[in-house]
Amino acid sequence: MDSWQRLLARKSEIEDMIRHKQDALYSYQHLANAELSMYDEHPADLASEVYEREKEQGLLEMLEYELEKVNQSLERHQEGRYGICQICGQAIEAARLEALVNTDLCANCAKTHQLSFHRPVEEEALIESGLGVPAERTDISGHEFYDH
Numbered sequence: 001m002d003s004w005q006r007l008l009a010r011k012s013e014i015e016d017m018i019r020h021k022q023d024a025l026y027s028y029q030h031l032a033n034a035e036l037s038m039y040d041e042h043p044a045d046l047a048s049e050v051y052e053r054e055k056e057q058g059l060l061e062m063l064e065y066e067l068e069k070v071n072q073s074l075e076r077h078q079e080g081r082y083g084i085c086q087i088c089g090q091a092i093e094a095a096r097l098e099a100l101v102n103t104d105l106c107a108n109c110a111k112t113h114q115l116s117f118h119r120p121v122e123e124e125a126l127i128e129s130g131l132g133v134p135a136e137r138t139d140i141s142g143h144e145f146y147d148h
């Protein structure tokens with residue numbers, strides 16, 4: 001698979017996940033509306049329902065962010081600028097591009113850029129809860145992969 005095909009594959013993968021999340025959110029909403037009166041007697045259920053929805057919403061936002069990055073990568077590809085670091089103009093390391101198909105920074109610039117990069121709140125929560133370690137969340141922001 002070349003990088004163009006990998007970007008397209010990633011794009012449809014993310015779009016699928018987004019559709020999935022939207023369905024899930026719609027069900028939560030639907031459930032909440034239909035059973036609202038029940039919750040008066042079960043405040044704990046409502047709390048966990050709200051928590052689930054916020055979690056789904058957060059994940060959805062992360063996916064939308066990544067989709068945006070993939071779309072930008074596809075544009076850069078069409079313009080012949082894919083794989084070129086946006087900051088220093090050097091070719092991005094091949095292994096890095098393979099791990100992070102939508103990245104637009106080389107390893108060095110990503111490391112520097114990271115200092116001023118604001119992570120989505122949800123990502124912070126994932127790290128704090130121990131659910132996410134850097135190597136496992138590389139594909140979310142495209143700025144986390146330094147090893148090559």
Ligand SMILES: [Zn+2]
Pocket residue numbers: 085086087088089090105106107108109110
């Ligand atoms: Zn660079």
